[in-house]
Amino acid sequence: MIKYWIEHYDKFMVGLVEHLQLTVITVFISIIISLLITLLIRKYKRVQIIVNGIFSGLYSIPSLALFAMLIPFTGLGLETAVIVLVIYNQYILVRTNIAGLDQVDSHIIEAAKGMGMTDFQILYKVQFPLALPIIFGGIRLATISTISIGTIAAGIGAGGLGRLLFEGLRQMNQAKVVGGTILVIILSISIGRIFEIIENNLKKNFGLKS
């Protein structure tokens, strides 16, 4: 097996790079959209229940099914994969964003309001920075989830490490399957670890215990 890995090193690297690409694009878009949704919920409290309902519903749909439903509209490939993964991520991100903002000490918010900050200023000067460790925790979870579910995206032509897994299964090539799986695991763990370090630094700087 290891011989295969060394000889076909390039296949694995292409898969890795494609997977990273998929992950980075997805997480980036997911963060922006989740922040917009969060701001919406902050402004119109009633929207929260609807939003939670929609995304928990969507999250419970198996990824292959969601891909299949979207293909008639957005075709095969990266675009569909990114859309589905971004939708899944909202379930995690919106909840952790809100949780992060809500756990900021109410006295700090009261002091900020009493000093004459507008609601928006309180949000971006005080609440958001203090919510950052928890928000980052959500981003970490969403990223790992994206790496994992992203392997299925290969099934609809989005490439990535999933391609190695699918090919390996089809061709009965154990080296591809095991190799692909190991790379997914390594990717997951290392990115998870990087995020953990960032989170701990944030917690330290903001006086919260880590």
Place this chain on the structure above:
Amino acid sequence: MIEIKDVYKKYENSSYPALDHINLTINDGELITVLGTSGCGKTTLIKAINKLHDIDSGEIIIDHKNINDVDGVALRRTIGYVIQQVGLFPHMTIAENIATIPELLKWEKDRINKRVDELLEMIDLPKEYKNRYPRELSGGQQQRVGLVRALAADPHIVLLDEPFGAIDAITREHLQDELIRIHKNGNKIFIFVTHDLNEAFKLGDKVIIMDKGRVEQFDTPDHIKAHPATPFVKKLLGVAYD
């Protein structure tokens, strides 16, 4: 000058009004303490002054302007506000905390830096503390920073809601003395809420004694002691001076 005219506020689920037709006038340069037990309306009163609470009826007129006609956010930038839990921003340095309102008012950097240095001196905090974070300071130091943060833009009125409530007795005495000293150095109105009778009488040029949303008496500490106006005040004094 603050004129409170027939101010009334009642929360739906309570048995008595939070503010029951309050009428008072507070003059420039006075340090007024507001004394009462929980639920008497003292916090509601000061929060009505900086529009953190609105009132059902009546008027609050600050320097001849009805605060109804003033934008809440703009008003609060001209009134200092200190709370018991301080509420220093943990993600900002001491200097950044103190500079908060001047930054909101878009002061120039130099002016802000100068002011921060001035204020640290006022509370006897060494310059090194500028770049420290709130968690590195003791409770007493944090409270002093909180006070000075409220004074940063040199407001004419400062509202203090039981600021020393969570401080140990010895530090509290020092802080009280410091507050008196800081107040003496200007012509500001300080309104200081407390449930501690000794503190109220020590600090206040005049004391507002409140119970169940009503003002029981509003006078100098000496006059109150000599002529308690209501049975409630008599009882209050009896408790402290027996």
